[in-house]
Amino acid sequence: MGIEQASSFSRVPDERATARDDLGRGGHVFGWMSRTVRVALGPGSRSARADDLAPLARDAGVPARSAAYERYLRALRRRTRSIQAWQLGVVVVFLILWEVAPRANWINPMLTSYPSAVARTFMTMLEDGSLAKHTWVTFSETVVGFGGGMLLGTVCAVLLWWSTFLYRVLDPFIVVLNAMPKIALVPIFYIWLGDVASIYAMAIAVSVFITILMLYTGFQAIDPDKIKLVRLFGASRWKVLTKIVLPGSVPTMISTLKVNVGLALVGVVVGEFQAAKAGLGFLIVYGSQIFQMNLVMTAIVVLAVISSLLFVAIQALESTMLRRHGAVGAAS
Amino acid sequence: MLAPSGSAPPVVTIRDVTLHYFTPERETLALSSVSLEVERGEFIAVVGSSGCGKSTLLSIVSGLLPPSAGDIFIEGRKITAPSPQVGYMFQKDTLLEWRTVLDNVLIGAELLDLDMGVARRRAQELLRRYGLGEFMHSLPHQLSGGMRQRAALARTLCPEPDLLLLDEPFSALDYQTRLALSDEIAGILAAEHKTVILVTHDIGEAISMADRVVVMSRRPGRIKSEHRISFPSHGSTRPGPLEARKCAEFAGYFQTIWDELDLHQAQ
Numbered sequence: 001m002g003i004e005q006a007s008s009f010s011r012v013p014d015e016r017a018t019a020r021d022d023l024g025r026g027g028h029v030f031g032w033m034s035r036t037v038r039v040a041l042g043p044g045s046r047s048a049r050a051d052d053l054a055p056l057a058r059d060a061g062v063p064a065r066s067a068a069y070e071r072y073l074r075a076l077r078r079r080t081r082s083i084q085a086w087q088l089g090v091v092v093v094f095l096i097l098w099e100v101a102p103r104a105n106w107i108n109p110m111l112t113s114y115p116s117a118v119a120r121t122f123m124t125m126l127e128d129g130s131l132a133k134h135t136w137v138t139f140s141e142t143v144v145g146f147g148g149g150m151l152l153g154t155v156c157a158v159l160l161w162w163s164t165f166l167y168r169v170l171d172p173f174i175v176v177l178n179a180m181p182k183i184a185l186v187p188i189f190y191i192w193l194g195d196v197a198s199i200y201a202m203a204i205a206v207s208v209f210i211t212i213l214m215l216y217t218g219f220q221a222i223d224p225d226k227i228k229l230v231r232l233f234g235a236s237r238w239k240v241l242t243k244i245v246l247p248g249s250v251p252t253m254i255s256t257l258k259v260n261v262g263l264a265l266v267g268v269v270v271g272e273f274q275a276a277k278a279g280l281g282f283l284i285v286y287g288s289q290i291f292q293m294n295l296v297m298t299a300i301v302v303l304a305v306i307s308s309l310l311f312v313a314i315q316a317l318e319s320t321m322l323r324r325h326g327a328v329g330a331a332s
Numbered sequence: 333m334l335a336p337s338g339s340a341p342p343v344v345t346i347r348d349v350t351l352h353y354f355t356p357e358r359e360t361l362a363l364s365s366v367s368l369e370v371e372r373g374e375f376i377a378v379v380g381s382s383g384c385g386k387s388t389l390l391s392i393v394s395g396l397l398p399p400s401a402g403d404i405f406i407e408g409r410k411i412t413a414p415s416p417q418v419g420y421m422f423q424k425d426t427l428l429e430w431r432t433v434l435d436n437v438l439i440g441a442e443l444l445d446l447d448m449g450v451a452r453r454r455a456q457e458l459l460r461r462y463g464l465g466e467f468m469h470s471l472p473h474q475l476s477g478g479m480r481q482r483a484a485l486a487r488t489l490c491p492e493p494d495l496l497l498l499d500e501p502f503s504a505l506d507y508q509t510r511l512a513l514s515d516e517i518a519g520i521l522a523a524e525h526k527t528v529i530l531v532t533h534d535i536g537e538a539i540s541m542a543d544r545v546v547v548m549s550r551r552p553g554r555i556k557s558e559h560r561i562s563f564p565s566h567g568s569t570r571p572g573p574l575e576a577r578k579c580a581e582f583a584g585y586f587q588t589i590w591d592e593l594d595l596h597q598a599q
Contacts, residue, residue: 223424223426225422225423225424225426226426226428228396228420228422229420229422229426229439230439230443231396231414232394232396232414232418232420233414233416233439233440233443233444233491234413234414234416234443234444235443239443243439243443244428247428247430248428248430250430
């Protein structure tokens with residue numbers, strides 16, 4: 001089908017690559033950030049993504065593109081560039097205001113610090129290695145908590161799928177536990193588990209219930225005819241799980257990962273507020289206690305970078321997995 | 333066990349099958365004392381309005397749903413669980429979108445623990461025969477509706493079942509594809525001498541494909557009448573579905589079955 005077409009018009013893929021260059025990589029950071037935001041909004045909103053141009057280029061199907069189509073592509077590129085320029089502008093204006101306002105004494109510099117001071121603190125901490133230490137502590141706690149929450153949540157969701165009776169019994173408890181503000185548990189976890197384990201426990205507690213609920217709902221949404229299909233071939237319940245339910249839930253698992261990566265970070269930072277001797281959450285609390293806003297702001301900037309990196313990593317995983325699993329979005 | 337009768341024993345015997353099911357609101361009698369025999373190589377179509385229990389009957393014959401009363405025998409053996417002798421086709425193709433077309437066709441062999449080498453060769457041959465040779469390693473979403481349903485047929489036929497149960501396999505397709513594909517599949521099934529039970533609400537599809545049309549009443553489903561379909565005007569051979577629709581006898585069968593279904597009262 002499309003594959004043969006693309007190869008018979010060898011010029012088309014080249015042109016596609018150019019279009020993608022212009023649209024996607026144009027303004028490095030903001031290119032992926034705008035994509036990230038769109039994907040986060042849900043599959044319906046991936047309007048003018050670079051890859052969406054591919055079918056257009058292919059549908060044109062002729063080596064020479066019409067002038068109108070060229071104009072359309074140019075307009076599309078112009079719009080993307082203008083959006084990226086505005087995004088960059090917002091950040092620049094924000095940074096300038098943040099720098100100027102305290103210096104002009106519009107606001108008290110003790111309260112906000114300013115970007116150049118934050119940058120100096122950042123460099124100093126980078127040189128003495130303390131930034132790497134604190135960042136690594138928070139990062140590893142987040143990844144472990146996130147993995148733990150995911151694993152525990154998946155096991156629980158499978159058990160609930162396995163036994164409808166168990167689901168009926170536990171359903172109200174899971175809903176209540178999910179709705180409860182887990183942050184209220186931080187002091188209890190600290191008393192029960194001590195300073196290290198309580199942070200992992202917090203990260204898991206924040207993410208595990210929503211994982212259970214999302215995955216269970218995903219399992220229930222599997223087409224019953226697919227389950228009937230394998231049962232007609234004599235499949236046991238275990239085979240139904242491994243051949244249909246789990247592979248069919250890969251898209252749900254990825255949505256769950258996306259939700260959890262943010263939640264686990266919240267859990268870790270809140271846990272560190274209470275308990276830790278290290279980590280970015282500890283830096284934030286320590287910095288505010290000694291009124292060192294440079295320290296607080298540096299830690300917050302690093303947190304923003306960590307959460308972006310984790311999100312981008314999950315997105316890369318998503319695109320490889322969904323391609324292998326037959327691009328569910330493209331099926332309909 | 334069934335005592336072998338004088339002529340060839342039927343492939344399927346449905347004997348006094350009744351099904352009740354319960355919901356908190358009410359008790360429903362879905363099927364009431366349904367009996368039917370299907371001979372080897374015969375193509376039976378069961379027609380009825382929606383909700384008459386015809387798909388339920390198919391689930392019971394497949395061994396997935398135990399009847400409240402009555403028995404199913406396939407090749408003289410009582411059916412209590414799904415059997416590899418029986419192949420089933422759904423309204424939707426139910427291809428697994430994370431598997432390639434070939435791996436979809438092989439899922440039966442995989443679950444039934446058949447010899448995978450043999451199964452793979454047969455699957456490849458079936459796919460080539462159905463015009464899907466180039467798409468073996470494609471994912472289902474790269475195929476059109478008709479191609480997907482042909483892949484589903486290959487999946488059903490790969491473990492070589494004796495009996496095929498078709499649960500409205502064409503109704504999700506557009507009209508042209510439906511006519512073309514039912515013609516093609518009827519040809520394939522006739523060539524392989526398969527015994528078939530087709531469930532449909534499409535009277536034309538039933539008459540054009542089947543040797544015998546069984547009309548079911550509205551709930552509780554029971555067998556209202558049976559019609560042996562033949563097209564003497566076409567000569568001694570059974571015409572294919574597209575040809576059959578053009579035969580003089582077609583309109584007469586259609587009218588008779590239409591009247592029996594009482595569709596105008598179905599509201």
